[in-house]
Amino acid sequence: MTWTAISELLKALGGLIALLSFPLALRTYRRSVKTRRAEWLASLHEKGFESDRYQDIRRVLDYHSEPEFSALQLAITTQAHHPLADELYRYLNFFEFLAGLRGLGQISDEEIVGLFEYDLRLIKQHEFIMNALRPQGFERLADLLTVKGLLPGS
Numbered sequence: 001m002t003w004t005a006i007s008e009l010l011k012a013l014g015g016l017i018a019l020l021s022f023p024l025a026l027r028t029y030r031r032s033v034k035t036r037r038a039e040w041l042a043s044l045h046e047k048g049f050e051s052d053r054y055q056d057i058r059r060v061l062d063y064h065s066e067p068e069f070s071a072l073q074l075a076i077t078t079q080a081h082h083p084l085a086d087e088l089y090r091y092l093n094f095f096e097f098l099a100g101l102r103g104l105g106q107i108s109d110e111e112i113v114g115l116f117e118y119d120l121r122l123i124k125q126h127e128f129i130m131n132a133l134r135p136q137g138f139e140r141l142a143d144l145l146t147v148k149g150l151l152p153g154s
Helices: 002-049 056-064 068-078 083-103 108-124 126-132 137-147
Strands: none
Touching: 002 126, 056 068, 056 083, 056 108, 068 083, 068 126, 083 108, 083 126, 083 137, 108 126, 108 137, 126 137
């Protein structure tokens, strides 16, 4: 076998290896992207709910604890200042951010529901909050919450 033949054989073998390596590299890349996305979603959930950041407002909305619930409802409907109203708006800002990511195609409805269904239902069940969304600038969140079939059973 001549050096030219060996060189051609090595070139052909190199091309074959490159051709066979491409699907493996693509699969590895896709796995890496999925892993990073899962880490990003976990971080998003952690920032929103693993800390006690929204603990008080969630407790008030969830348990209708008095007198806080009535004070919150009055503050929202009359647009009066109240610390709980400020906390509610920070809470809603988080979901407005999610709705914005959804609009940009960065997060799917399935991911939003999978991670935040309980809280979205919690917001949606309070008419005084739903009525305040658009006037307070939470248009994307309002749109998200009115998507038919987004929240199972609604």
